[in-house]
Amino acid sequence: MTAHDRQSVARTDGDSVPDSSRAWQELTADYEQARAREDSLDRLVEWPAERDMLGDVSGRSILDLGCGNGGKLAELLRDGAVDCAGVDVAGNFITPPPTGAELIRGDLSDPESLPELRGRTFDRILFLQSFGYAKDPVHTLRAARSMLNRDGFILLTRTQPIRYAVERAEQNGTTVGEEYFSTADYTYRTGWNDHIALTKRTYTMSDLLNVFSAAGLWIETADEPRLSAEAARRYPHKQAWMNKYLGILIFKLRPLAPRS
Template sequence: MSTELPLYDTPDFFTAYQRMRADGDGLNEELEQPALRALLPQVTGLDVLDLGCGDGGQAEWLASAGARSVLGVDPSTRMLALARGRAHPCLRYLQATAEELTLPQASLDLVVSSLALHYVPDLPALLARIAQWLRPGGHLVYSVEHPVCTAQQPMNGWLERPEGKVWPVTAYGDESARTQRWFDTDVTKYHYKLSTHVGALCSAGLILRALDEPQPGPDALVRRPDLAAHLIRPPLLLVAARKPCSP
């Protein structure tokens, strides 16, 4: 395992991130989680991997929804300490990065990842490994920051123009690391084109089931008027794929 401190183990970053989640100021509750769950298959009786499980909230939900087993994997000691406070007989956790994780072939029915794969430096290689972990007919569902958001280098965000806010899309074709200042911390993410997401799935032998680019609806805007900026461009990309039932 890398000796570098995982991002979410940095004390100030961890505290600020937990405050954001507790206050409901992120995109998880209003956009990402509803969209992701809408793409999931029926989880009853499935063996599931939650890759980048964070504090275990999603893993606990999968277990409570009837999964036969749920393995939550995350590199952060602090996040896993929170996750292990969520007890369920079919739920267990493992500390590892996505890059170093090894699992038996054809051992899973579902792999889920919530806003974690944009931290992976070689997404196509990981998707190929996930395809090997899935049983025939198994599913992969994941969310990442949208490629129009990660394209900027550095990821500086909105620009103010006389006509209002605009989101610049620059260096879209340069698939490489990006830097972003988030909670007073320099964060590294990786930019991949939409075509790379789809092409990597196909190369891994998976079948694309759905793409989603959720944006706030009227009810969400009533609860969170600040989300209106995300009507200008989609903040998230969600992908659902399936392994063929036979070669």
């Protein structure tokens, strides 16, 4: 993976849909419906771990880049966050919008260029499974870093790269090692809507760490969340999926101190 982590979207019938915003206008409702299910890994694993790493948000301003319908931002506002904003390319937001947040339809790739965000800074900036859609990951992280208040941090989650390697090895009849280091694009069905597939440039852990470094960020904390024992007993099919594909990575990123 280079700094220009590409992503395109295509229908599974072969018709090209190069504009990701068009696809997400169709996918958003399906994604939010899947996320709300009782056995959703977002509900069981991802959001609890993300929320734990965010800590106390009372009095904190938050920018959620790739906020989906804005539901998580609304929850953070209920927990005491203030002066928040969310950006999503689909623009299919909850109504009415939560008090204390501005929900903006736009591309997360260049947040400082959005008129609604120009000149604003935040205590917390979130990329919750949205960072893979940045057209230039290093540029996007540098822009986010410039929008942080003093002592602020970026919370960023990404799919485990091993997941894509395992899936492609199964699909292509190859090995995990071959696919982990392959630079070929990977097309897969999301599971939210069988009629739409996403095509992504995969990445390795070193790719991801080098992007953080190039953006002037260091990792304060990292996590690889797992199902609780109770959830694993209650949803064995989800534990089986986690055993095979591992889930997500969570990073708390802070700006590097300028050299004296």
